[in-house]
Amino acid sequence: MESTVEMRHITMAFGANLVLRGVDLNIKGGEVTALLGANGAGKSTLIKVLSGLYPNHGGEVVIDGKQVELETPAVAKKLGIQTVHQRINEGIVPGLSVAENLLFEKIAQNEMGRVGSISKIMPQAMAVAASLSLNWDEKFMRKDVYELGIADQQLLILARALVEKPKLLILDEPTSALSASEVEHLMEVIRSMRDSGVGILYVSHRLSEIDAIADNLVVLRDGVIRGEQAQPFDWTNALGQMLGEDALKDLESITEQRGSQTFLEIVNLRLFQRSRPFSLSIRRGEVTGVIGLLGSGKTEIAEAIFGASKRKTGVMAIEGRTFDPKHPSDAIRDGVFMVPEDRVSSSMFPQWSIASTTSLPFLAQLSRGFVLGFSAEKSRASEIIEGLQVVATGPDQEVDALSGGNQQKVVVGRWLKGLPQMMILDEPFRGVDIGARRTISLESRSLAGSGSAVLVLTSEVDELLGVADRVIVLVDGEPKLDSYITETSREEIVGIMSEVA
Amino acid sequence: MSDRVAQMEKRAEIKNRIQDGLVKYGFIAVTIGLFSWFALTEETFRQPSTLFSMLKFTSVVAIVGLGVTFTMVVGGLDLSVGSVAGLAVTVSAMMMVIYNLTGFFSGVMVLVAGAVVGAVNAFLIVWLKIPDLLATLGMMFIVMGLKLLPVDGQSVSSKMILRDGSVAPGKFTEGFRAIDRAMVGPIPLPVVIWLVLTILAWFLLTRTRYGRVMYAVGANPEAAKLSGIRVEWYRFSAYVISGLFAATGGLILASRIGQGDISAGNSLLLDAVAVALVGTSVLGIGKPNAWGTALGALLIGIVITGLTIKGFPYYAQDVSKGLVLVLALIFSFTLSRKKARFVPAT
Numbered sequence: 001m002e003s004t005v006e007m008r009h010i011t012m013a014f015g016a017n018l019v020l021r022g023v024d025l026n027i028k029g030g031e032v033t034a035l036l037g038a039n040g041a042g043k044s045t046l047i048k049v050l051s052g053l054y055p056n057h058g059g060e061v062v063i064d065g066k067q068v069e070l071e072t073p074a075v076a077k078k079l080g081i082q083t084v085h086q087r088i089n090e091g092i093v094p095g096l097s098v099a100e101n102l103l104f105e106k107i108a109q110n111e112m113g114r115v116g117s118i119s120k121i122m123p124q125a126m127a128v129a130a131s132l133s134l135n136w137d138e139k140f141m142r143k144d145v146y147e148l149g150i151a152d153q154q155l156l157i158l159a160r161a162l163v164e165k166p167k168l169l170i171l172d173e174p175t176s177a178l179s180a181s182e183v184e185h186l187m188e189v190i191r192s193m194r195d196s197g198v199g200i201l202y203v204s205h206r207l208s209e210i211d212a213i214a215d216n217l218v219v220l221r222d223g224v225i226r227g228e229q230a231q232p233f234d235w236t237n238a239l240g241q242m243l244g245e246d247a248l249k250d251l252e253s254i255t256e257q258r259g260s261q262t263f264l265e266i267v268n269l270r271l272f273q274r275s276r277p278f279s280l281s282i283r284r285g286e287v288t289g290v291i292g293l294l295g296s297g298k299t300e301i302a303e304a305i306f307g308a309s310k311r312k313t314g315v316m317a318i319e320g321r322t323f324d325p326k327h328p329s330d331a332i333r334d335g336v337f338m339v340p341e342d343r344v345s346s347s348m349f350p351q352w353s354i355a356s357t358t359s360l361p362f363l364a365q366l367s368r369g370f371v372l373g374f375s376a377e378k379s380r381a382s383e384i385i386e387g388l389q390v391v392a393t394g395p396d397q398e399v400d401a402l403s404g405g406n407q408q409k410v411v412v413g414r415w416l417k418g419l420p421q422m423m424i425l426d427e428p429f430r431g432v433d434i435g436a437r438r439t440i441s442l443e444s445r446s447l448a449g450s451g452s453a454v455l456v457l458t459s460e461v462d463e464l465l466g467v468a469d470r471v472i473v474l475v476d477g478e479p480k481l482d483s484y485i486t487e488t489s490r491e492e493i494v495g496i497m498s499e500v501a
Numbered sequence: 502m503s504d505r506v507a508q509m510e511k512r513a514e515i516k517n518r519i520q521d522g523l524v525k526y527g528f529i530a531v532t533i534g535l536f537s538w539f540a541l542t543e544e545t546f547r548q549p550s551t552l553f554s555m556l557k558f559t560s561v562v563a564i565v566g567l568g569v570t571f572t573m574v575v576g577g578l579d580l581s582v583g584s585v586a587g588l589a590v591t592v593s594a595m596m597m598v599i600y601n602l603t604g605f606f607s608g609v610m611v612l613v614a615g616a617v618v619g620a621v622n623a624f625l626i627v628w629l630k631i632p633d634l635l636a637t638l639g640m641m642f643i644v645m646g647l648k649l650l651p652v653d654g655q656s657v658s659s660k661m662i663l664r665d666g667s668v669a670p671g672k673f674t675e676g677f678r679a680i681d682r683a684m685v686g687p688i689p690l691p692v693v694i695w696l697v698l699t700i701l702a703w704f705l706l707t708r709t710r711y712g713r714v715m716y717a718v719g720a721n722p723e724a725a726k727l728s729g730i731r732v733e734w735y736r737f738s739a740y741v742i743s744g745l746f747a748a749t750g751g752l753i754l755a756s757r758i759g760q761g762d763i764s765a766g767n768s769l770l771l772d773a774v775a776v777a778l779v780g781t782s783v784l785g786i787g788k789p790n791a792w793g794t795a796l797g798a799l800l801i802g803i804v805i806t807g808l809t810i811k812g813f814p815y816y817a818q819d820v821s822k823g824l825v826l827v828l829a830l831i832f833s834f835t836l837s838r839k840k841a842r843f844v845p846a847t
Contacts, residue, residue: 308726328726329730331729332729345724346723349717349721350721351787360713360714361728361729363710363714364710370711371708372708372709
């Protein structure tokens with residue numbers, strides 16, 4: 001019999017932050033339902049609610065007409081909801097064989113007898129593998145899971161989730177580590193599970209996969225389902241719902257600035273193994289926006305230019321001179337600064353004051369010889385606070401205590417104050433309120449106006465339109481459009497982003 | 502209704518204040534309290550000579566603990582300091598007793614040996630990427646064993662019979678022995694060294710670019726790197742400094758013992774790590790710092806001296822050290838509303 005899992009008005013709040021605002025969703029057995037949403041839309045929270053990790057959620061979960069309480073992960077599993085998380089390492093137990101991993105839940109719950117040997121559990125393991133049409137032989141079953149390739153590990157944790165015959169199987173980005181042929185194999189396994197009546201919730205950023213596997217598509221944005229479709233999907237419509245068409249129309253329209261002088265020349269840079277190399281030049285005097293979905297290679301470009309990650313391909317030059325940063329300090333010396341994507345993990349130091357946080361990259365200028373210049377540091381911080389209208393008690397306030405938007409102003413301001421030749425902002429508007437967003441936009445534009453090169457990386461069209469003069473659309477590690485905003489349209493940008501390979 | 506809320510808020514506010522006060526001054530209050538109790542009840546304890554000898558005997562642990570503090574600042578921990586201090590004792594004895602070299606030269610060699618061990622630690626941690634605790638644990642054993650190799654596993658004392666049957670030509674020089682015995686006015690030289698090194702470490706860590714960056718590396722290495730800091734170099738320097746401080750402590754110890762005792766320094770590790778840990782909770786700073794380490798060592802010195810004078814058996818010392826440490830950790834972890842920042846990542 002095919003089951004149905006119904007979510008009725010699911011809400012979930014963290015403190016004052018309402019992440020899920022009433023999600024209604026039906027997942028039928030024998031169908032693959034794809035869940036699409038940008039970062040911060042609430043996807044992982046929803047998955048965690050269904051996995052039993054957030055028992056204090058609001059709303060009801062109904063399985064086959066019966067209301068259930070998902071109190072713990074164990075209860076959720078017992079009720080037939082299995083989740084395969086994005087990170088493979090969380091799903092396998094290194095040091096054990098494939099067979100033991102496959103039956104791990106049974107072993108852990110003492111269903112396999114007290115003393116177990118591989119030979120003893122082998123028949124059952126083989127039976128499970130056969131029922132999932134995996135042609136794994138005994139030799140394979142005896143392997144340590146560490147010897148397996150990523151694709152086999154992924155199949156293993158999938159198989160493990162299926163041992164208990166789930167009613168609902170949640171797959172969170174199951175292909176992020178797989179190659180194209182491995183993805184194809186996985187798709188076949190998923191189809192055969194679907195045909196056996198399992199309901200599948202498929203979470204992915206890869207539109208081509210969703211197109212190939214899903215029967216239904218739901219779009220989550222800001223904690224609410226914004227759209228539902230059945231095959232064939234209208235991708236432009238779905239992307240619009242995902243990225244928000246109506247939001248923030250009130251941001252003031254920008255006066256276009258075009259630069260003529262090339263600052264940074266990138267030649268033959270290859271972002272991924274499977275993508276083709278490309279060349280690109282970034283000009284002074286304009287804001288270049290790079291837009292792409294998660295995994296399109298935005299952060300990789302930023303880190304290559306800033307020297308934050310090892311770059312194996314391509315050649316770069318700044319105004320004719322070779323530019324080969326091996327460490328961020330090399331880039332900083334040439335006036336190339338970066339505000340990284342995740343400010344808490346990449347820009348902030350717990351319990352550090354605004355003054356110390358903002359002065360860190362420029363301590364040499366702010367010191368007398370080796371000795372710190374506390375007053376120079378403080379007055380610099382005060383100027384940043386004033387210039388970017390940071391809401392804070394003063395330069396001594398701890399950065400942790402500020403709101404997200406003000407934290408972002410601080411980490412942007414610390415680089416702006418250093419007079420960048422080129423400024424890279426990776427997702428500068430994430431988790432930031434409208435006021436801070438406007439401030440950061442204006443600062444970026446006036447920086448470009450004063451002759452610097454500015455590169456903004458984002459996955460949201462509205463953010464792009466609110467800050468950039470020129471747009472580069474990145475799809476799977478390659479630029480697919482390079483144009484001035486005034487010479488293209490929102491529809492074209494979204495269209496290219498949503499192009500299904 | 503709102504009255505009740507206001508009342509509850511007020512109560513919470515008072516509770517927070519008491520808690521913060523306790524975290525900030527509790528430790529110092531305990532130190533002063535214990536000191537006063539010993540001083541009031543024991544006449545021997547309050548004599549200046551007792552106090553100075555207490556400071557002198559504490560200075561070695563305190564100096565080694567200062568080195569540990571540097572490694573804790575960069576988010577690590579150096580477990581090899583005890584064996585480095587022991588190495589210092591053996592090296593200085595070898596230099597002076599077996600090779601009949603000058604005290605000054607021996608002292609320099611001891612510092613070089615400490616720096617070398619520190620550099621090897623740093624190499625293992627920074628370039629071979631072995632977690633701090635494990636790398637320095639390995640080095641602890643290596644150094645402990647390796648130092649016995651040239652002395653055939655024996656303590657080195659003057660007039661000992663050497664491998665080739667001859668008598669050791671040298672002895673600990675008077676100048677070298679003066680490191681521990683000399684006085685600066687009424688104050689023993691080791692105490693002066695302790696004070697000078699504490700001030701130096703405090704200045705380095707809190708008043709210079711170098712110290713600021715060290716704390717950045719310890720607090721968030723990724724963010725430090727993205728601020729343009731060569732994180733590896735700073736972690737390297739912390740272990741070299743730790744080796745140098747441990748060797749300095751060992752130098753004073755060697756001068757005090759006057760022979761190459763092979764077991765010297767072995768007990769220093771736990772004491773030194775303990776005082777550095779205790780130091781993080783002094784004044785509620787919640788991170789490793791020079792004056793905290795000095796005060797931590799002082800408190801442990803007071804407790805041990807006091808208990809000894811009161812006639813407690815020797816094993817009461819370990820119990821009391823442990824209690825002081827646990828108390829300090831309660832201040833940092835349980836009572837402090839800041840998150841403690843000195844747990845090394847392994």
